[in-house]
């Protein structure tokens with residue numbers, strides 16, 4: 821599965837890296853592309869192992885907001 825989220829409050833490359841890390845750490849996430857310019861996060865994942873609400877929660881813990 822592939823899903824692209826809008827990301828709120830991402831202001832610089834450090835933010836993008838933090839968001840990338842928090843998504844990459846989730847079991848079932850295979851690839852993450854964070855675009856600072858577009859304010860998006862594109863996630864490739866195994867829907868049997870992880871769901872979008874877990875991605876939203878992980879990024880929320882890091883202090884940012886994913887828009888599903």
Ligand SMILES: [Cu+2]
Nearest residue numbers: 831832834835
């Ligand atoms: Cu930043």
